[in-house]
Amino acid sequence: SGLATYWKGLLALRRARLNINALMTVAVTGALMIGQWPEAAMVMALYALAEWLEARAVDRARGAIGGLLEMAPDTVEQRDAHGHWHPAKAADVPLGAVIRVKPGTRLPLDGVVTAGRSAIDQAPVTGESLPVDKAEGDAVYAGTLNQTGVLEVRVTAGARDTQLARIIHAVEQAQGERAPTQAFIDRFAAVYTPAVFVLALAVALLGPWLAGWSWLTAIYKALVLLVIACPCALVIATPVTIVSALANAARRGVLVKGGVYLEEARRLKAVALDKTGTLTLGKPVLVAHELLSNQELKATVLSAAAALSAHSAHPVSQAIAQGLAAQGVAAGNVEHFVDQPGHGVEGVVGGQRLRLISQRAAEALGLGSALLTERLAAHQAQGRSVSLLASD
Numbered sequence: 001s002g003l004a005t006y007w008k009g010l011l012a013l014r015r016a017r018l019n020i021n022a023l024m025t026v027a028v029t030g031a032l033m034i035g036q037w038p039e040a041a042m043v044m045a046l047y048a049l050a051e052w053l054e055a056r057a058v059d060r061a062r063g064a065i066g067g068l069l070e071m072a073p074d075t076v077e078q079r080d081a082h083g084h085w086h087p088a089k090a091a092d093v094p095l096g097a098v099i100r101v102k103p104g105t106r107l108p109l110d111g112v113v114t115a116g117r118s119a120i121d122q123a124p125v126t127g128e129s130l131p132v133d134k135a136e137g138d139a140v141y142a143g144t145l146n147q148t149g150v151l152e153v154r155v156t157a158g159a160r161d162t163q164l165a166r167i168i169h170a171v172e173q174a175q176g177e178r179a180p181t182q183a184f185i186d187r188f189a190a191v192y193t194p195a196v197f198v199l200a201l202a203v204a205l206l207g208p209w210l211a212g213w214s215w216l217t218a219i220y221k222a223l224v225l226l227v228i229a230c231p232c233a234l235v236i237a238t239p240v241t242i243v244s245a246l247a248n249a250a251r252r253g254v255l256v257k258g259g260v261y262l263e264e265a266r267r268l269k270a271v272a273l274d275k276t277g278t279l280t281l282g283k284p285v286l287v288a289h290e291l292l293s294n295q296e297l298k299a300t301v302l303s304a305a306a307a308l309s310a311h312s313a314h315p316v317s318q319a320i321a322q323g324l325a326a327q328g329v330a331a332g333n334v335e336h337f338v339d340q341p342g343h344g345v346e347g348v349v350g351g352q353r354l355r356l357i358s359q360r361a362a363e364a365l366g367l368g369s370a371l372l373t374e375r376l377a378a379h380q381a382q383g384r385s386v387s388l389l390a391s392d
Contacts, residue, residue: 001041001044001045001048002024002028002043002044002045002047002048004048005021005024005025005044005047005048005051006024006025006028006044008021008025009021009022009023009024009025009026010025012025013025013026018193018194018197019189019190019193020189020193022193023193023196023197023226024043024044024047026197026223026226027040027043027223027226027227028040028043028044030219030222030223030226031043031223031227034216034219034220034223036220036223039227043227050237050240053240072090072106072107072108072109072142072143072159072162072164072165073090073105073106073108074089074090074091074108075087075088075089075090075108076088076089076090076093076099076100076108076109077099077100077101077102078093078097078098078099078100079097079098079099079100079152085100090108090109090159091158091159091160093108093109093155093158093159094155094158095155095156095157095158096154096155097154097155098114098152098153098154098155099111099152099153099155100150100151100152100153101146101150101151101152101153102146102150103118103146103147103148103149103150103313104145104146104147105145105146106142106143106144106145106146107120107140107141107142107143107144107145107146107153108142108159109142109153109155109157109158109159109162110139110140110141110142110155110156110157110161110162110163111139111140111153111154111155111156111157112137112138112139112140112153112154112156113134113135113136113137113138113139113140113151113152113153114136114152114153114154115136115151115152116135116136116149116150116151116152117133117134117135117136117149117151117340117343118133118134118146118147118148118149118150118151119131119132119133119134119147119148119149119314119315120132120133120134120140120144120145120146120147121144121145121147121315122141122144124143124144124145125141125142125143125144125163125164125167126141130284130315130316130385131147131314131315131316133343133358133360134151139156140153141162141163141164142157142159142162142163142164142165143162143163143164147313147314147315148313148314148339167255170257180260180263196225196226196229197226199225199229200222200223200225200226200229201222203218203221203222203225204218204219204221204222205218207221207222242259242262245259245262246258246259246262283315283319284315284316284319284385285319285322285323286319286320286322286323286324287323287384288379288384289302289305289324290375292371292372292375299329300350301389302324302327302329303329303330303331303332303349304332304349304350304352304354304389305320305324305329305356305389306320306321306324306325306329306330306331306332307331307332307333307334307347307349308334308337308345308346308347308349308354308356308389309321309324309345309356310331311334311337311339311345311347312339312345312356314339314345316358316385316387317345317356317387320356320387332349332350333349334347334348334349335347335348335349336348336353340361343357343358343361343364344356344357344358344361344387345357352391352392353391353392354389354390354391355389355390355391356387356388356389357387357388357390358387358388359376359386359387359388362388362390365390367388367390
């Protein structure tokens with residue numbers, strides 16, 4: 001089981017480097033020479049087991065990073081010079097090329113929208129709790145989810161330079177950063193290991209003269225000293241502990257940039273949390289609704305809002321529909337329904353054309369008043385995202 005370690009130890013001795021592998025190789029060679037095969041086998045088996053545990057911990061950490069990699073698709077729909085769409089590998093798409101992203105799929109590359117409107121779930125990359133409406137000229141990121149409309153996107157970053165790729169690179173770099181404890185143990189071993197060699201040599205050479213041992217007994221005791229005094233437990237335990245902690249955190253959705261930061265966490269006095277997926281579920285729900293005019297029409301207005309929102313797949317519309325349904329509001333009938341990604345929906349309910357739109361869309365239409373501004377500010381101060389129902 002210890003052949004690889006033994007070989008590394010021989011190479012270290014040839015280069016006059018008295019490290020852990022050299023210590024193990026000398027101890028095992030001596031044990032074999034004096035016929036103590038069980039001791040040699042046990043030492044190597046335990047060391048190999050420790051190395052296997054470290055490798056497994058590293059693999060688990062890589063698996064967590066692999067989950068990030070899977071967020072961005074490998075293939076895209078790219079437009080050629082003749083305006084035709086064909087599949088291509090994301091890694092081969094050049095800067096400036098135009099790709100098409102359909103609803104329900106993740107964006108493969110960073111870019112700028114050139115055509116179409118849609119709502120994009122950016123929570124995995126930016127942490128925003130609600131889908132963000134995107135239209136022509138807006139930036140989009142690899143790994144985010146296109147939810148409602150077809151988008152044409154001009155690529156602004158290659159597969160290795162996307163926002164998601166930079167996040168992954170930062171996590172991978174973290175695996176190579178040495179924590180303060182790990183650096184201290186390495187410095188300690190660099191002094192301690194040669195000292196143990198010198199002490200073992202002294203036991204082997206001086207034992208027969210000072211203690212009256214036989215040469216075989218002196219050599220045996222020197223080798224026992226080498227094996228027992230070996231700091232391999234410390235040197236192996238430190239990286240295994242740190243990598244295991246990083247991997248354990250990554251499996252639970254927490255990416256720590258390295259052992260340095262993991263150790264520094266003990267000094268924390270205050271913690272700031274991104275709310276999406278941490279303090280919230282990242283799924284909108286209806287928390288309030290109010291009428292700005294004629295309260296007698298409340299039932300009719302809520303029924304119209306329920307009807308319009310029920311016809312849209314947008315997460316905010318779905319939240320409104322489900323919230324009103326839970327309050328016992330019956331949805332009315334909708335005619336001439338139109339979904340306008342990035343703006344909202346409209347349709348004819350009860351013979352009247354109504355729009356259920358975002359605040360940005362309302363401002364674009366010139367809808368506004370002092371009362372509306374006051375009420376919007378009150379809701380926004382509580383961290384709410386507001387939709388508006390308007391008639392002609």
